[in-house]
Amino acid sequence: MSSKNIPKNAMSRRDAVLSGAALLAGGAALLSRDAEAQTPPARPGVTPAPDRALSYTPVETPNLTTLPWKMENGVKVFHLIAEPVKREFAPGMVVDAWGYNGSCHGPTIEAVEGDRVRILVTNKLPERTSAHWHGILLPNGMDGVAGLNQPHIDPGETYVYELTLRQHGTHMYHPHSDEMVQMAMGMMGFFIVHPKKPETPKIDRDFAIFLAEWFIAPGTSKPNPSIMLDFNTFTFNARAFPGTAPLVVKTGQRVRIRLANLSMDSHPIHLHGYQFQITATDGGKIAASARWPETTVNVPVGSTRDFEFVADVPGDWAFHCHKSHHTMNAMGHDVPNMMGVKQGDVEGRIRKHLPGYMAMGEKGMGGMMEMGRPRNTLPMMTGKGKYGDIEMGGMFTVLKVRDGITDYKDPGWYEAPAGTVAYKLKQ
Amino acid sequence: MSSKNIPKNAMSRRDAVLSGAALLAGGAALLSRDAEAQTPPARPGVTPAPDRALSYTPVETPNLTTLPWKMENGVKVFHLIAEPVKREFAPGMVVDAWGYNGSCHGPTIEAVEGDRVRILVTNKLPERTSAHWHGILLPNGMDGVAGLNQPHIDPGETYVYELTLRQHGTHMYHPHSDEMVQMAMGMMGFFIVHPKKPETPKIDRDFAIFLAEWFIAPGTSKPNPSIMLDFNTFTFNARAFPGTAPLVVKTGQRVRIRLANLSMDSHPIHLHGYQFQITATDGGKIAASARWPETTVNVPVGSTRDFEFVADVPGDWAFHCHKSHHTMNAMGHDVPNMMGVKQGDVEGRIRKHLPGYMAMGEKGMGGMMEMGRPRNTLPMMTGKGKYGDIEMGGMFTVLKVRDGITDYKDPGWYEAPAGTVAYKLKQ
């Protein structure tokens, strides 16, 4: 049975979610092809080249990849492998995280409304897990709350989920088994469903960014999942500035950015230089009559938000969380001794406010230090721009809008036309 | 004067709120009938059987009750008694809280737009209090901010509030005297006003859930009202999972859930398996053109949110706060030593991440421990489902949608049709 051949309204909503008759077939044969199936695409963040034209603009997940799939008798088959992952948050900091398919966060699942999808989940973690498809309409037994809807997936086991996508939108996947620990370790990913009928106006560039917060004690590499409020590391797609890829678009393009949040806090993500409209949540499209204009989208926990705008003004536009400590790396949060750190004149300036804060002293950091600052720990503010230090970290990147570009490689810093830059007054 | 006989627009808004002429009569005679008046209804969570047909679907407040009232010369008369209350949050944990009429939180006040209501508030607390009617349009002197709008109500005193309800919606009551302490102790309740004109489409099931957070040191039973951020206990209607009643509905019913929040944080409450619309705030109905679809409703502090959906897919659907530490009980937040706790294999798994976190040791807990864990303290994750451990606590319950049920007793776990449950792949 291929759901692709079923007219859109042939099944009632209820019949659709319960039509699992053909489900028990088909999973086993897949495992033999894993090695091929999970090979990440060559260019990070771009859907693997399909063997036929796509009806949609593929989503780009900066610094992450899209999950390949195979068509088996009309079913799109995906395979997620939950496992420990080493993740570089930025040069100089590698984290012992958990994720899927060698990636933290997991790769983006991308499908189309009406698709029949089968998702295999293999557990290579040292503890049991499960997979919940947040926001997806599905039969109760496919919802993935371990204990309630299915058994836990023990280490070494593979579970099979199968359903027909009756909706479109920006959704998520994450474990619902030892959930607080596994999400604190980075286990989450996008599940994006494109509409069957192409969207108008057409989206030219479509980005997806997962927001996350972590506590990783300075000098260490493991997230501490028992910290619930006072985090010290904040990421876009599990990268911290200056490790975040810029978002590169051509002047005049219609851009959508999809944000997802499974952390412990709302994140107010601010785009400079533009007004935009919030167009969707994980509950679906917001009707045009109900949309709010914003320059900051506050993404609640357990939610996604899509927003759209036309990139009509060129430049390098800051894009960041507006809780200012979420744009500071760990050393701004935890480290009492930063004597060895050189980052513009930040150090001296903070010392003016807080004489004790920066004073030399060991305070138990000795064993975790090297070259005057803790091992594997990012400076609180870092990054260099065209005009000097960009005093940011964490949840920060740059939207780069350029005329006439033909690819989306980082074009370097924006060269503003003469007379359009704030200037020093000669006195 | 009975406001029931006044045509809807006979009074201007301003006249209506100032028409207190008849107010000073009528309060005193009531006190003698208190014992009867405050008798809780037989079935928790259901309005007492009225002696005439109701124009509305009564609200159910799971694990709490609805406040009885008496009609006196065209006025609906309610009586709240502020007092210390022992509240069981879940089996094994009883809290020394404060509330109203022997209940924490207070019972739900339910009335109809256009009603003239009189509310007596008796103070049996060890300190002064007041009652504020959050979101209700009223004369300034009835607003309940002690010091500003009225004197504080001293212990032993009874105050009388009287007003005509000029609106409908989901509102709240709480003290506005030593407010931070009294709300931290649990003093709050729903004040729900049904529209005069019956709603369309008709609501079949109407639930009201109050969100709260507490700090109750492991081994103790008193909330600590000086904690402002780092809470360790999170409740739906002052119950923590597995102490929370399920929400039971019949397949196909239109369901409304009303959420209220007087804690220190926003709570993003997520319903599995459904998309819904947010239909009202404590400021009134949201116009159809302005509604957002969601799967998670982020309830700000000092606010209520109503949402509606048709329960068209049967099953056991998780319903919980999506800040994952809000679905963990106290032992996940505070307790360094959990050696004696058996809860699936959670203990060993956390120890993998945090060797020190779980290590044996006394750390001052000795006097508060019994049988290896603190007295009067819930395990961090608990509850058993059809498929094993449901690793949840706190703000978690289950929406149980079933075909053809005739009452709303807990129907047990959902039996999913064959072939609709995620399954283990045989290798």
Next chain:
Amino acid sequence: MSSKNIPKNAMSRRDAVLSGAALLAGGAALLSRDAEAQTPPARPGVTPAPDRALSYTPVETPNLTTLPWKMENGVKVFHLIAEPVKREFAPGMVVDAWGYNGSCHGPTIEAVEGDRVRILVTNKLPERTSAHWHGILLPNGMDGVAGLNQPHIDPGETYVYELTLRQHGTHMYHPHSDEMVQMAMGMMGFFIVHPKKPETPKIDRDFAIFLAEWFIAPGTSKPNPSIMLDFNTFTFNARAFPGTAPLVVKTGQRVRIRLANLSMDSHPIHLHGYQFQITATDGGKIAASARWPETTVNVPVGSTRDFEFVADVPGDWAFHCHKSHHTMNAMGHDVPNMMGVKQGDVEGRIRKHLPGYMAMGEKGMGGMMEMGRPRNTLPMMTGKGKYGDIEMGGMFTVLKVRDGITDYKDPGWYEAPAGTVAYKLKQ
């Protein structure tokens, strides 16, 4: 070139933001007139009397002022001077903050859609800074992110920003250089752009209130910018109750309140006695079809919110943040010993809950104490109303609605008509 003479749609959006050709002229001559230009207006919170009729109702920024400007060849020229500022939060507490033009927060910039504006920013701080115009559509080089869009402004330097306002709404300015520190010190202000075409319905009273949170250790006067979550002081326009000016309006007026938030938390600001509509964000006007009714407006970080209502019911209406510890001053947050504090019977009541919390003891506070409580520190709850203690602090003020007033001086407490105030029942 005067942009005032350019027909509204004569420039494309893109041309408009890049038309900086004439920008390099005009800045230098201004500095000589600084002393005059920055003189604050005589009446705090009111725009300086213009020499011609205004097309708009000037915004009032309670407890702050509006920034004067000069017209130079068709350009409105403003001058901000970043500098250390002593700010009284309430009688008895003076803070060593940072701000602009002797004011913390900075004075409100007010202009009109279509205006060409030039803003000089002089740095008199001990460290470098920059100025970002949050929410304003502008050429990339005017956006103020130091390092990315322009160099940092070193101490002693003046930078010039110039742009044409292509929008209207409630916006903000703040540094984007050592941002976390400088905003924690109070550096922020409103940038309000009125529509070119007068609004209907007309706004009679237009208020702007900046929300901020601080950590100022009891007994000290300097904000601590390394605190990121656990603040102890919460302000409206850098004043804490009872230091906040009331909002005084005449019965029947249409009132707009504009709120801005650059703190680390959402603030749910609640108005008693009214339902209102949220009408705008920093992204622009919300279409009428999309507006939500509320009694509480939850203002996210990095955002502004406007709301409107008709003040049709007289009285003294509480207006405050609903996170209850945000209406408590520092002594409710930090101070272990309050034996010397007299504030109604609060002290004894809290001691009932927390025997240890209030016990006598030095705990290192000795050197910062005088007369039994810490120097320069506000009691946790304070203020007296008509009916006794108003047990509030921090983010709290009163909307005073009165019949027939002719100025907006504080009219004292509301005298409620007989029979409209909650009363003690005689038993």
